[in-house]
Amino acid sequence: MGAVNAFRLLMEARRNQWLKPAELEELQAKRLRAMIQHAYDNTEFYHRKFKDAGIRPEDIKTADDLKKVPFTTKSEVREHSTGSMLARGVDLRKCIVTETSGSTGIPTKVVYDSNANDFSKAINLRSHFESGLTPWSRWAIFGDPHHFQKPTWFQKFGLLSPTWISAFDPVEKQIEFLRKFKPDVLSGYTSSLYLLSSAIKEKGVEGIAPKVVISTSELLDPSTREYINSVFDVEMVDHFGCVELNRTAWECSEHTGYHIDVDAVAMEFISDGEAAAPGERGEIVYTGLYNYAMPLIRYKIEDVGVPSDEACPCGRGLPLMKLIEGRSDSFMQTPDGRTFSPIIWTLIMRQIPGVGHFKAIQERKDLIRILVVRDQAFTEATTGRIVHDVQEVMGEGMHVDVDVVEEIPKDKSGKVRCAVSKVGKAI
Ligand SMILES: [Zn+2]
Numbered sequence: 001m002g003a004v005n006a007f008r009l010l011m012e013a014r015r016n017q018w019l020k021p022a023e024l025e026e027l028q029a030k031r032l033r034a035m036i037q038h039a040y041d042n043t044e045f046y047h048r049k050f051k052d053a054g055i056r057p058e059d060i061k062t063a064d065d066l067k068k069v070p071f072t073t074k075s076e077v078r079e080h081s082t083g084s085m086l087a088r089g090v091d092l093r094k095c096i097v098t099e100t101s102g103s104t105g106i107p108t109k110v111v112y113d114s115n116a117n118d119f120s121k122a123i124n125l126r127s128h129f130e131s132g133l134t135p136w137s138r139w140a141i142f143g144d145p146h147h148f149q150k151p152t153w154f155q156k157f158g159l160l161s162p163t164w165i166s167a168f169d170p171v172e173k174q175i176e177f178l179r180k181f182k183p184d185v186l187s188g189y190t191s192s193l194y195l196l197s198s199a200i201k202e203k204g205v206e207g208i209a210p211k212v213v214i215s216t217s218e219l220l221d222p223s224t225r226e227y228i229n230s231v232f233d234v235e236m237v238d239h240f241g242c243v244e245l246n247r248t249a250w251e252c253s254e255h256t257g258y259h260i261d262v263d264a265v266a267m268e269f270i271s272d273g274e275a276a277a278p279g280e281r282g283e284i285v286y287t288g289l290y291n292y293a294m295p296l297i298r299y300k301i302e303d304v305g306v307p308s309d310e311a312c313p314c315g316r317g318l319p320l321m322k323l324i325e326g327r328s329d330s331f332m333q334t335p336d337g338r339t340f341s342p343i344i345w346t347l348i349m350r351q352i353p354g355v356g357h358f359k360a361i362q363e364r365k366d367l368i369r370i371l372v373v374r375d376q377a378f379t380e381a382t383t384g385r386i387v388h389d390v391q392e393v394m395g396e397g398m399h400v401d402v403d404v405v406e407e408i409p410k411d412k413s414g415k416v417r418c419a420v421s422k423v424g425k426a427i
Contacts, residue, residue, distance in 0.1 A: 005115070009122035016263045017126065019317045025046040028262045030368075031289040036060045039295035044084040046297060053417045063266040066287060069274070072299045077244070078108045079280055086111060090293045099350075100243035107350055110244050113293035120246040120290070125160075127250035131237045131298060132212035133161055140181055140210075142167050142174075142188025142196075143217075144347060167192045168347060171199040179207045187214035190238070191331065191341025194224050197231035209233075214239055218342065218352075219323060240323065245288050249321055256312045257320035264289055267321070268298070269307045279322075280310040310324050332362045332421050334396040342419040348393060349418075352385050353379030359408045362421040368394070369401045371408055378404075 016024065039046035050056065053070050059068060067187040077085065077201045082092065096112045112120060125133075133139060139158070145166040161179060165174055167189050174196055178186075186193065193215055200208060213228060228236050240249040240258050248265050249258035260267050266289065268275060269282030276282030284303045288296045306322040332340050349355050356375035361367050370386060387400045397400045 004123060005157065006118040007118050009353045010125055013122045013126040013263065014129065014358055017259070017316045018074035018132070021311075021319065023319045024262050024317045024319075025062070028266060028289065031263070032063060032066075032266055033057075033061060033286065034291070035287070035295060036297065037288055038087065038292055039297055040362060042087040043295060045080050046085075046295060048084075050299075051204055061220075063268070063287075066266060066268060066298055069298050070083050071285065072297060074300065074302060075190075076107065076108075077296070077299065081109050083109060085294050085296075087293055087295065095293055098243055098275050103164075108244070111294040112291055116291040116293055119264070123261050124241075124247040125238050125339075127185070127216065127247050128185075130252060131239075131250070132213050133160075137184045138182060139163065139185040139187070140178060140183040142166055142186075142192035165192075167341075168344070171195055175199060175203075175208070179205070182207070183210045185212040185214070186210040186232075187239075188216060189341065190215040190218040190220045190224065193228055195234075195339065197228045201231050206323055210234065213237075216241065235250075238323075240274075242286075242303070244296060244299065245286055245291075248286065252312060252314045252316065253314055254314050256310060257322045259306050259316055259318035260297070261317060267305075269305055269321070274309055281306050324333065332360075332368070332394075332419065333365070333423070334394045335366045338395075344393060348389050349386070352382065352389060355386070357408050358418065360419045362419075362423050365423055366397055367399045367401065369403060371403050371405050373406065373408060374404060 016027065019027070040050050040057045041047075049070055049072075053068070055068050060069055082097070086092070090111070090113060092111065094113070096114075096117050098110045098112070100108045100110055139160065140160040142165050145164075145168060163183075165177065165188070174192075178196075193213065194369070199205070209220040210232055211234065213232055213234045213238060215225075216239045217229070217250055223332045225236060228234075235253065235255075237251040237253065237255070237260070239247060239251070243246040245265055247261060249260045249265060251258055266287040268285040268287075269280075270276065270285050271280055273274055281304055284301050284305045284371070286296060286299045288299070308309045308322050309321040310320055330344065334340070345360050349358050354375060354377040355372055356378075357373040359371045360368055361371070368390065369392070372382075372386065374382075383402045383404070386402050391398060
């Protein structure tokens with residue numbers, strides 16, 4: 001496909017956001033019908049799912065009809081994403097295969113073909129442009145080093161080459177780099193931005209003055225937002241999404257909520273099996289509208305959000321959602337006073353063969369209990385490796401207990417969080 005197609009998709013996405021809500025609904029319904037028909041005709045997985053449920057593609061005309069379709073779970077995607085969920089004729093060798101860590105710690109492979117990748121990048125870039133990124137911005141991103149090698153088509157224009165910073169790097173190293181790099185735009189994990197801000201404030205570091213700060217991948221609570229805003233003297237914005245579908249919603253400068261990318265995804269909020277009312281929390285369910293290589297229909301992301309029927313004063317037609325606040329009890333502090341964000345858990349545990357689902361619970365200042373569900377590669381050595389790898393990061397002073405369990409219990413919101421501290425807030 002290449003740069004021309006990608007650029008066209010970006011321009012189109014930027015225009016779409018200003019369409020009227022009814023026009024966007026129509027565009028979404030059209031893309032949805034095409035995707036449903038494609039998934040039914042070309043993937044074994046959805047053909048069977050539709051047949052078993054006694055529905056046909058023509059039964060799904062708009063996003064409202066999606067409730068007739070059974071959910072797709074994370075464990076189904078984990079099992080079938082590179083098998084029966086792939087569309088007929090897709091050549092895996094020509095695709096971009098990304099392994100997700102996800103907030104639950106379940107690794108899953110996600111397949112994009114080049115057109116889906118272009119589309120996904122266009123939707124992601126739209127939210128960045130609207131937040132203040134320009135083609136000539138000096139842009140630094142905090143993230144997972146395992147995802148740094150993704151192709152970035154916009155670099156073909158000689159523009160927009162983001163510089164990646166590993167969330168694993170010590171904050172001193174990040175500061176040293178950023179003082180030289182002098183970013184205009186700083187984006188990435190909320191916890192990384194927070195830890196950077198607090199180090200800058202504590203040490204009185206000067207010379208890092210981004211004009212735009214964008215958090216992603218973790219929920220942003222109001223106190224963290226206020227803190228980061230005060231350190232950089234900005235009005236930061238938060239973007240929302242997941243590796244499986246990339247950007248799905250984002251804040252504009254009005255901060256009235258998150259504009260949902262309805263031209264790229266159909267997003268439902270489900271409470272007790274029904275659509276949640278505006279203002280009521282619900283489990284987020286996604287249907288992707290552009291990835292023809294690996295369709296995802298009614299995918300339960302195991303995240304929670306709140307739909308909204310408010311119109312945003314900015315005038316964009318993209319509808320709004322609100323988010324649940326606060327995830328700060330996922331941070332942990334070690335006996336020697338270092339603070340770790342929940343992001344580190346997926347980074348540590350995903351490298352250990354045999355670990356399926358997991359959850360880390362800080363029971364005491366010097367004790368972390370890790371619940372682990374085995375996968376096929378689990379051996380007697382796995383437990384020792386977990387203890388070793390966690391202590392390597394958190395220090396010998398942290399005791400680590402590993403409990404092998406059949407299932408990780410869900411918390412109140414229905415989400416399985418990978419890290420919880422019972423010791424009180426570390427941040
Ligand atoms: Zn807005």
